[in-house]
Amino acid sequence: NDTSMQHRNLNHMTREERFSEAMRRTLYALKVLLPREGWTPVGPEMKYLARAIKEFTFIIHAGVFIPCIMSYGTNEQIAKWFPLAADFRIIGTYAQTELGHGSFLRGLETIATYDRANQEFIINCPKITAMKWWPGDMGKSANHVLLMAELVIDGKKYGMHGFMVQIRDLTTHEPLPGVTVGDIGAKLSFESVDNGFLYLQNVRIPRENLLSKLSEVHPDGTYIKKGNQRLMYGSMVRVRVNLIAHEIVMPLAKACTIAVRYSAVRRQGLINPSKEEVPVLDYVAQQHKLLPQVATVFMAHFAAKQLVKMHHDYSLEVEKGNTSQLPELHALSAGMKACLSEQGAAGAEIVRRACGGHGYSCGSGLPFIVNRMLATCTYEGENTVMQLQCARYLIKCADQAKKDKLTGSVWYLSDFSNMSCTAQTFGDLQEPSVLVKLHERRAKCAVQHAGKKMQNMVKNGTPAHDAWNMMATLLINAARAHIMQYVVGTSVTYISELSCSASLKKILTQLCALYALHNINSNCGDFVKFGCLTSAQCDLAQEAEFNLLKQLRPDAVGIVDSFDFTDDILQSCLGAYDGNVYERLFEWAKQAPMNKTEVHQDSYQYLQPYLHEGRDVLEGRGRNSKL
Numbered sequence: 086n087d088t089s090m091q092h093r094n095l096n097h098m099t100r101e102e103r104f105s106e107a108m109r110r111t112l113y114a115l116k117v118l119l120p121r122e123g124w125t126p127v128g129p130e131m132k133y134l135a136r137a138i139k140e141f142t143f144i145i146h147a148g149v150f151i152p153c154i155m156s157y158g159t160n161e162q163i164a165k166w167f168p169l170a171a172d173f174r175i176i177g178t179y180a181q182t183e184l185g186h187g188s189f190l191r192g193l194e195t196i197a198t199y200d201r202a203n204q205e206f207i208i209n210c211p212k213i214t215a216m217k218w219w220p221g222d223m224g225k226s227a228n229h230v231l232l233m234a235e236l237v238i239d240g241k242k243y244g245m246h247g248f249m250v251q252i253r254d255l256t257t258h259e260p261l262p263g264v265t266v267g268d269i270g271a272k273l274s275f276e277s278v279d280n281g282f283l284y285l286q287n288v289r290i291p292r293e294n295l296l297s298k299l300s301e302v303h304p305d306g307t308y309i310k311k312g313n314q315r316l317m318y319g320s321m322v323r324v325r326v327n328l329i330a331h332e333i334v335m336p337l338a339k340a341c342t343i344a345v346r347y348s349a350v351r352r353q354g355l356i357n358p359s360k361e362e363v364p365v366l367d368y369v370a371q372q373h374k375l376l377p378q379v380a381t382v383f384m385a386h387f388a389a390k391q392l393v394k395m396h397h398d399y400s401l402e403v404e405k406g407n408t409s410q411l412p413e414l415h416a417l418s419a420g421m422k423a424c425l426s427e428q429g430a431a432g433a434e435i436v437r438r439a440c441g442g443h444g445y446s447c448g449s450g451l452p453f454i455v456n457r458m459l460a461t462c463t464y465e466g467e468n469t470v471m472q473l474q475c476a477r478y479l480i481k482c483a484d485q486a487k488k489d490k491l492t493g494s495v496w497y498l499s500d501f502s503n504m505s506c507t508a509q510t511f512g513d514l515q516e517p518s519v520l521v522k523l524h525e526r527r528a529k530c531a532v533q534h535a536g537k538k539m540q541n542m543v544k545n546g547t548p549a550h551d552a553w554n555m556m557a558t559l560l561i562n563a564a565r566a567h568i569m570q571y572v573v574g575t576s577v578t579y580i581s582e583l584s585c586s587a588s589l590k591k592i593l594t595q596l597c598a599l600y601a602l603h604n605i606n607s608n609c610g611d612f613v614k615f616g617c618l619t620s621a622q623c624d625l626a627q628e629a630e631f632n633l634l635k636q637l638r639p640d641a642v643g644i645v646d647s648f649d650f651t652d653d654i655l656q657s658c659l660g661a662y663d664g665n666v667y668e669r670l671f672e673w674a675k676q677a678p679m680n681k682t683e684v685h686q687d688s689y690q691y692l693q694p695y696l697h698e699g700r701d702v703l704e705g706r707g708r709n710s711k712l
C-alpha cells in the first residue's frame with residue numbers, strides 16, 4: 086500500500102527510465118523493508134521481494150556478489166566486505182563471462198599476474214575477447230566486481246580465482262584508471278538491468294584482494310591450495326539452486342495466473358451450437374495448454390524445495406570439510422536448472438499464446454515474463470552445457486551401478502527389480518507409485534542406452550571424446566529423463582508427507598499426476614522404445630491426462646488464485662483479480678505515450694502533403710496523381 090512501491094507503467098517507459106525506476110524502488114525497498122540488523126530479509130519482506138523481484142535491480146549484487154564473498158572470502162575478508170555490501174555502501178557484481186568465453190571457463194583470458202615486489206596483482210584483459218561481458222549491474226551501477234581471472238605467478242598458470250576489484254571511484258562514481266566500463270545495450274529482457282562490459286588494462290590490486298578461502302598467495306609468491314578447488318565453482322551451484330524458485334517457478338506461476346483468469350473471462354465461439362459463447366477455458370484444447378503448466382509450477386516448486394534443502398545440508402558438510410556430496414549436487418543443480426528453465430520458458434510461451442491477440446500485448450504482462458524466462462536457459466550455465474554436465478555424472482554412476490548399490494538421486498540406476506508396467510485402465514496410470522516407477526525405468530534405460538552406444542563406438546575404435554560428442558543428443562535426453570524422474574519422485578513424496586486437508590491433497594495429487602502424464606505423453610517414444618509402456622498403455626496414458634483436465638477444470642481459477650499475486654505485482658490487464666479485462670486494456674492503451682496528443686505531430690508532418698492532395702481530389706480540385 087506504499088505508493089512509493091506501486092509499479093509504474095513500465096511498458097510506456099524508455100529503457101533508461103526503467104533502469105532509474107528499478108534503482109529507486111530497490112533502494113527504497115531496502116531502506117523500508119529490510120531489518121537493519123542484518124541483510125537477509127525474512128518473512129513477509131522476503132516473500133514480497135521474491136514476488137516483486139522483476140522490478141528490482143542489484144539482483145546480482147544480492148543474489149551472487151554477496152554470497153560469493155561468503156563462499157570465497159576468509160573470515161577477515163568477509164568481515165571487511167560483507168557489511169559494506171549488505172548495506173549497499175559498495176555495489177558489486179560477479180564478473181566471470183567474457184566476450185569470447187562464457188561456457189568454457191578454462192578458456193577465460195583475463196589474467197591476474199602477481200607482482201612480488203609490490204605485493205600486488207596486475208589485472209589485464211590481453212585482447213578484446215578477454216573483456217568481461219554480460220555481468221548484471223556492471224555497466225553503470227557497480228563500483229566493485231568479483232573478478233574471475235587466471236592467476237599467474239612467475240609465468241605459471243594456477244587456474245580461475247576470484248579477486249575483489251574496485252572499478253569506480255566511491256565519491257564521483259567515475260571509472261578508475263585502467264578501467265573501461267559501460268552498458269552492453271538493449272537485450273531481449275532485463276530492461277532495467279545494466280548488464281555491462283569491462284576492459285581492464287594494468288589495474289593493480291593489493292595481494293589481500295585475492296579471495297583466499299580456498300587458496301592463497303604468500304608475500305613471496307608462494308601459492309597455497311587450501312581446499313577442494315571445485316568449490317571455486319560453488320557460487321554457480323548456489324545460484325542455479327536459488328534461481329529455480331525466483332526465476333522459473335515464480336514467473337511461470339504469474340503467467341499461469343494471468344492466462345487461466347483470462348481464459349475464464351474470455352468468451353469466444355460455441356461448443357454446443359444451441360448454447361451461448363463459452364469461456365475459452367471450457368475448450369479441452371485450452372485446458373491442455375494451460376493446466377499442465379499450472380502443474381509444472383507446483384512440481385518445480387516442490388522439487389526446488391528439496392534441492393534447496395540438499396544444498397543447505399551440503400553447505401553444512403562443506404563447513405566440516407566434507408565435499409563428498411558435491412558431484413551429486415553439481416549434477417542435480419545443473420540438470421534441474423537446465424530442464425526446468427527449458428520447461429518453464431516453453432510453458433510461459435504456451436500460456437501466452439493461449440491468450441490470443443491480447444497475449445501479444447504488453448498490457449497482458451505476458452511478453453515481459455516470457456522474454457525474461459528465456460534468459461534462464463542461457464545464464465548461470467547454458468542449458469546444453471549443463472545437461473551434458475549432468476549426463477557426465479549419470480554415465481559415471483551407471484558404470485558404478487554394475488558393482489555397487491547406489492544411493493541419492495541416482496539410486497534407481499542400480500535397481501534391477503522388475504519394473505514392467507501392469508496398468509490395465511487409465512485410472513491405474515493416475516496412481517503416483519506407477520508414475521514414479523515409469524519415470525525411473527525410462528531414466529535408467531535412457532542413461533544405459535546412451536552409455537551402451539558410446540561403449541560400442543569406443544570398442545570399434547572411435548576415440549572416447551568423439552563418441553561423447555556424437556552421442557550428445559542421447560546424453561541430453563538421459564539428463565532430461567533423470568531430472569523428470571527426480572521431479573516426479575520428490576513431488577510424490579512431498580505431497581504424501583504434506584499435512585493438509587484431504588481436498589487440498591487430492592488437488593495436489595491430481596496436479597502431480599497431470600504433470601507426470603503430460604511428460605509421458607510428450608515423450609511416449611521413449612516410454613515405448615524402452616519397453617516401459619505398450620502402445621495400448623500409451624492410449625490409456627492419454628485418456629488419463631484428458632480425464633485429469635476434466636477433473637481439474639472446475640478448480641482451475643481457485644488453484645491460480647492460491648498463488649496470491651496482487652494486481653500490482655502481476656501488472657496485467659488480462660490477469661487482474663476483478664476480471665475487467667476490456668476496460669483495463671482500453672485504459673492501459675490510452676496511457677500510451679503515442680496517445681498523448683490526438684494528432685501525432687511527427688507522423689502528420691510526413692503525411693500532410695499526401696493527405697492534402699487526397700483532400701483536393703475528393704473535393705474535386707487537383708489531378709488524381711499516382712503516388
Ligand SMILES: CCCCC/C=C\C/C=C\C/C=C\C/C=C\C/C=C\CC/C=C/C(=O)SCCNC(=O)CCNC(=O)[C@H](O)C(C)(C)COP(=O)(O)OP(=O)(O)OC[C@H]1O[C@@H](n2cnc3c(N)ncnc32)[C@H](O)[C@@H]1OP(=O)(O)O
Nearest residue numbers: 134141147148188189190315318327328331415464465466
Ligand atoms: C536487492 C533486492 C533485490 C531482491 C533480492 C531478492 C532475492 C535475491 C536473491 C536470490 C536471487 C536468486 C537468483 C537470482 C539469480 C539470477 C537471476 C538474474 C541474473 C542471472 C545472473 C547470471 C549470472 C551468470 O551467468 S554467472 C556465469 C555463469 N557461467 C557458467 O555457469 C559457466 C558454465 N561453465 C562451467 O561451469 C564449466 O566451464 C564447465 C562446463 C562445468 C566445464 O568446466 P571444466 O573445468 O572444463 O570441467 P569439466 O572438465 O567439464 O569437469 C571437471 C570436473 O569438475 C566437475 N565440475 C564442473 N563444474 C562443477 C561445479 N560447478 N561444481 C562441482 N564440480 C564441478 C565436473 O563434474 C568434473 O568432475 P569429474 O571429473 O569428477 O567428472
Ligand SMILES: Cc1cc2nc3c(=O)[nH]c(=O)nc-3n(C[C@H](O)[C@H](O)[C@H](O)COP(=O)(O)OP(=O)(O)OC[C@H]3O[C@@H](n4cnc5c(N)ncnc54)[C@H](O)[C@@H]3O)c2cc1C
Nearest residue numbers: 179180181182186187188219220221460464465466467469
Ligand atoms: C541475462 C543474462 C545475464 C547474465 N549475467 C551474467 C553475470 O552476472 N555474470 C556473468 O559472468 N555472466 C553473466 N551472463 C553470461 C552467461 O553466463 C553466459 O552467456 C552463459 O554462460 C553462456 O555462455 P556463452 O554466452 O559463452 O554461450 P556459448 O557457450 O558460446 O554457447 C553458444 C552455443 O554453443 C553451445 N556449446 C557451448 N559449449 C558446448 C559444449 N561443450 N557442448 C555442446 N554445446 C556447447 C551452447 O549449447 C550454445 O548453443 C549473463 C547472460 C545473460 C543472457
